[in-house]
Amino acid sequence: MVVKTGNLTLEIPVQITSYRLFIDQCLEFAIENSSLGNDFKRTAKFKLAIMELLTNAMKHCKVVSYIDIQCYPDKVVVKKIDSGQRFTFKDVDTDQHYDFPIDPFTEPSKINARLGNNYTLFINIKTKNQIEFLEPPVIDYLSIDEVPENFGLMIIKQCCDTFHYNYNKVLSQNIFEVIFKL
Template identity: 30%
Template structure:
């Protein structure tokens, strides 16, 4: 094991065919610094696949970056990309949030509903919408990528910087 904390900056592939090899390489890089059980490895691979898939589908920024911060007992996976802020459906509250004291229900489409907790005008935490229903990550359809990240992580935060026009997706995992 190496000294912690460790920060690793990575580029994200823009080719879907490279996705699984990329996730395996990143996981191998993490394993050089901390030991993970099989469940943790599976969760991290799911998160990596969904973050990269989201980037390939929704980002035109060729310089999208992934940053790993390994500081046992925590792992932070951050995706940074330039562009427009995250867009919700027209019926959802929009960024910048005016009321940050309430849990909000937002959606990206008719079938896709999320619960979020605004942390400030440009930052929010995704909440587990199925926590009380006992639904696990094993039963989620693949096209619900943000749900998958929410369920696989211990904390999932989105942040937008309007000056830099930068989106940041911050995934935290307790090791």
């Protein structure tokens, strides 16, 4: 754990034996360094987003990853950083496959992206290295068997104000960035 004024970085091992330790450290730091703790609902959403980022780290990246929290007067920024497999998706309408960096990148565009076998989510392709996850439509699953593989992305988006994926080509890093406005 590395703590600087307004900044916390936690190393997340490939296998996590206790979510609670990480969630508690993140929450304690955010409460001590921002006004996030003044709102019970925001605090609960923050904890849920941290839990989903930890699940993503364990389930998808298969390498040591990091949770980085930065507190500012107007927001709390949480980043999950790893050097595992890059995030990919397909455009539902055109069946075009996207990988990062997106080449050729022409202009920002919103698409309905297929993220797994049975899951789509609206995204905004902002740059060749960044997408923003958009608010999903109302979803009604009749069975737990219908819950998609990438359901955690939707949970995170519903918990926060802004949710991005960035690919840092120079460092070969995946960065999921979650922003909570205060």
